[in-house]
Amino acid sequence: MKERIITAICLMLVAVPCVIFGGYYFKGLIGVILALAVYEMLHICTRPKIKMYLYPIVCGFFIYGFLFDQDDLFLASYGILIYLIVLFGATIFDDTLTIERTSYIFTMGVLICAGLHALMSLRDVYGFQYILLLALATYGSDTGAYFAGVFFGKHKLIPRLSPKKTIEGSIGGVLLGTLLSVGYASYLGLLENNVILIAAFFVLTFTSQIGDLVFSAVKRHFGVKDYSNLLPGHGGILDRIDSILFNAIVFSFFLVMVRL
C-alpha cells in the first residue's frame, strides 16, 4: 500500500504539470504513454510471442498518422487503413500471427490511440478543466466502487471477469463519480440549464466501469495479472489508464455531438 501511494504521488508530480502547461509538455506525456501502452499491449501476448519488428510498426503508425496530425481527420482515417493493410501483410509472412491475433493488435491499437487522441483534443480545444472533469468522473467512479464494495458489497457483478466486483460497489461508483464531476462542473458554472452535461457525467461513470472490465477481460484472456510492472504497486500503464481511454472517447463524443 505504501509503495502504491509513493508511485501515485510520483505519477501526479509528472502528469499534473504536463496537463496544466499543455502544448508540447502534454504532447510529450501522451507520446511516452503511447509508447509504453503499445509495449504492454504487445508484450502480454504469449504463446506465440509477438516478434520485435511489430513494436516500431504499431508505434510509428500511430505517432505519425493518427496521434499528431490531430486536425487532419482524413489523414488519420487513411493512416488507420494503411496500418490495417500493413498488419495483414505481416500476418501472411509471419507464421506466429493468426488472424485473431492481428485483429487484437489492430483493435487495441485503435482503442489506445483514439483514447489518447481524444485526451489531447480535450486539452487543446476545451482546456485543462475538462481533463479534470473527466478524471473526476472516471477516478471518482473507481474510488466509489472500491469503498462501496468494501462496505456494502454482497452481490457479485460479473464473477467471470472480475471476481471481486459487486453490484453495490458499481452503484457506489456511479453515485460518487456523478457527484464529484457534477459538483465541480457546477462550481465552474458550466451547468446552467445544461441537462446533457449532467447526463454525460452519469454515462461516464458507467463507461468507466465497462472500460475497467474490458481491460480485465484482456488480461484474463492472455492469462496475466498485470499489464507490466512499470508502476510499482499499480501494475502497468494500461492498468492505470484503462477507464480514462474509454471515457475520453465517450466524453469527447458527447461534447462534439451536442456541441456543448
Added chain:
Amino acid sequence: MKERIITAICLMLVAVPCVIFGGYYFKGLIGVILALAVYEMLHICTRPKIKMYLYPIVCGFFIYGFLFDQDDLFLASYGILIYLIVLFGATIFDDTLTIERTSYIFTMGVLICAGLHALMSLRDVYGFQYILLLALATYGSDTGAYFAGVFFGKHKLIPRLSPKKTIEGSIGGVLLGTLLSVGYASYLGLLENNVILIAAFFVLTFTSQIGDLVFSAVKRHFGVKDYSNLLPGHGGILDRIDSILFNAIVFSFFLVMVRL
C-alpha cells in the same frame, strides 16, 4: 466448372448494370453485398458460435454511420469508435465472446466497410471507368496467377496459407494485371506523363494477391473451405470480393494522396 460459369454470368448481369447506372442502383448493390459479407464473416466463427444479436448490430452500425454518410468523415470516425465500444460492451456480458473474437469482428468489419465505402467513392467521384480499371488490375492479377500457375508453376509461394499458389503464378498475375489495367488506362487517355498511375496499377496486382491470401488465412484459421455456399461454384460473397476490398482501399488511397 459449368456451375461456376453460370453463376459468374448471373452475377455480371446483376452487378454490371448497377455499376453503370450508379446512384441508388449501386448503393443498393453495395448494401446487399455488405449484409451478405457481414453474415459470412460472423457465420464462419464456430466454437463458440456468434450469437444472433450481433448480426444486426454490426450491419446497422456500418450502414448508418460509415457506409452511407460518405461525405461526413467525422461522423464515420466517431461511428467506428462507438461501434468499438458497443462491441466491447457485448464482450463483457456475452460469455461466448473473447477479446480476440471481438477484435476479429471489429477488424473485419472495418476492412469490409472501408473497402465497400472506397468502391462507392470511386464510382461517385471518379466514375464508372475507374471501377473497371480496378477490376482489370484485380481480376487480371487473379486470372494471370491462375494460368501462369497451371502452366509454369514450380516453386511454392506460401504453402502454409495456400498450398497451390506458386511464385511463377504470382509473377504471371502481376504481369497480366498490370498489362490489362495500364492498357485500358492508356486507351482512355489517362496516362499522359502519368507514371504514378502506372505505379498504382503495378502495386494493385501485389495487394490483390495479399488480399486473397489474407482471406485465405481467415478461412484457414476458422477451419472452413468457403465463406458460405451463397454463390454455387464460387463459395461465398467474400470469396469473390476479397481482393477487390483490399484494392479499392489502396487504389483510392493512391488517387487521393497524389491527386490524380
